[in-house]
Amino acid sequence: MGNDSVSNKGTIFLELGLSSCMVENNSTNPTKKPCNILNFDPALTLALSSDHDLDHGLTKKKPDDGLYRQDSVSVGSSLISVASVCVKREREVKSEESKRVISTTSQVEEEDDYSVNDRKKLRLTKAQSALLEEAFKHHSTLNPQKQKQELARELKLRPRQVEVWFQNRRARTKLKQTEVDCEYLKKCCEALKEENTRLHKELQELKALKLSSPPLYMQLPAATLTRCPSCERTADATSTATTRPSFTMAQKPHFFNPFTNPSAAC
DNA sequence: ATTAGCGGGGCACTTACTTCA
């Protein structure tokens, strides 16, 4: 990408009633049909604008800055964002002064005539974002034929914008989840390291004990040696050869761990 | 029944732009 001045790259949308046609003008993608549509005007609008709202908006830059201005207001039962979009056409004829286009119509209707590479960043209004978030809570993916069109209509956005928002939202969710998982795994790793250190230390102590005294099991009562601490089953000599595994320290050490499966050896 | 082409959606990666400290 970059700032190539005469790039044909871009996604072109045709608003055809309730359906939209996404055509990528990209010959390198075999799965997409090339489309020679001239005078493509990328989306650069926000929402409805009304005169009485202009003073209440979240104006960040003056229109003359060449950027856009947007205002937000609630209208009716559903919050309808109001935007006043100011756009400077930077790559027009050189002699022409930068022009400001103030939108007084919806985003769907508005068409700004600047080049594809003059991608101006939009900010959705709080109301638009809130409604999209609400929709995302119910379904993280859109039913393309219904929900997308409906949301786009309600938000005064293009269906493509709604689609992109959901894609980015899913990506953000996934990223956050990945970070959470990463933190969890780090903690698990730390816990395992500590446990490993502790067991190593214990092993060293046992080895030292073994060298200085008779085996530990020889010092313990027989019942202790052959009784499983979890199920209290005592192994006897005759059942050793049967299907049930015996529980003797001499044959197979049994590490009792109440946090895992206490009866695993039984 | 199989296959190739096509359209559309999702995702990963990236860019470009805005906002804020």
Add this chain to the structure above:
DNA sequence: AGTGAAGTAAGTGCCCCGCTA
């Protein structure tokens, strides 16, 4: 006022799946 980081809308390429001829 300038600047870098963070956030995010949008572009691009690829893959997958369903449909259909």
